[in-house]
Amino acid sequence: MGEESKITIGNKPLIDYIVSLAILFNQGIRRIIIRGSGDKISKAIAVYNALKERMGDAVKLNDVRIGSENRRGRMVSYIEIVVEKVL
Amino acid sequence: MGEESKITIGNKPLIDYIVSLAILFNQGIRRIIIRGSGDKISKAIAVYNALKERMGDAVKLNDVRIGSENRRGRMVSYIEIVVEKVL
Numbered sequence: 001m002g003e004e005s006k007i008t009i010g011n012k013p014l015i016d017y018i019v020s021l022a023i024l025f026n027q028g029i030r031r032i033i034i035r036g037s038g039d040k041i042s043k044a045i046a047v048y049n050a051l052k053e054r055m056g057d058a059v060k061l062n063d064v065r066i067g068s069e070n071r072r073g074r075m076v077s078y079i080e081i082v083v084e085k086v087l
Numbered sequence: 088m089g090e091e092s093k094i095t096i097g098n099k100p101l102i103d104y105i106v107s108l109a110i111l112f113n114q115g116i117r118r119i120i121i122r123g124s125g126d127k128i129s130k131a132i133a134v135y136n137a138l139k140e141r142m143g144d145a146v147k148l149n150d151v152r153i154g155s156e157n158r159r160g161r162m163v164s165y166i167e168i169v170v171e172k173v174l
Contacts, residue, residue: 042128045164049155064151066168068136077132079166081153 005029009036009044017047018054025085031062037069037078048081060084092116096123096131104134105141112172118149124156124165135168147171 005024007017017034024032036044051059063082068075092111094104104121111119123131138146150169155162 039129041132042126042164045128045153045166046155048153049162049164061153064153066132066135066148066151066166068133075136077129077136079132079153 003029004031004033006033006035009034009040009047014043014047014050018050021047021051021083022055025059029085030087031082031084034081034083035078036081037071038076041077041079044079044081048083051083058086060086090116091118091120093120093122096121096127096134101130101134101137105137108134108138108170109142112146116172117174118169118171121168121170122165123168124158125163128164128166131166131168135170138170145173147173 007020007024009017021032021034034044034047036042048061052061060083061081062084065080065082066078068077094107096104108119108121121131121134123129135148139148147170148168149171152167152169153164155164
């Protein structure tokens, strides 16, 4: 039922996020948002790059959103990378 | 004549990049690519956020590109934030 899902990048090894993404796509999720904020922004992009390298044309970049949000009174930058499974 | 310009984010203070962007826009450049790679990716987004905060509707986000490139045998992630001056 859920066509969209979100993965927030944290401290786990990069490969763990690739595995999670692959599982979600296999479960029928079509669109996944890879979200990283603060010092996890570059890791979010690294996750996307590693996913793209492994899945190639089976996955496509749908959108990249950037911005900042207030977190406990401090402005923190974020990135949201929207990837879609190509049917 | 140059309608497009590029600023690569490095080690200078954030405000320096904001000033450079403002000067370029004032010189008639319509589109500027803010580029950050590796550990400068989050700073590139912070520069965009700070620019947006100061210039508001006078500037709009045109595109965000992400990817990786080979640098001396090592894959490095990058982001390119394309901002446009609203006429």
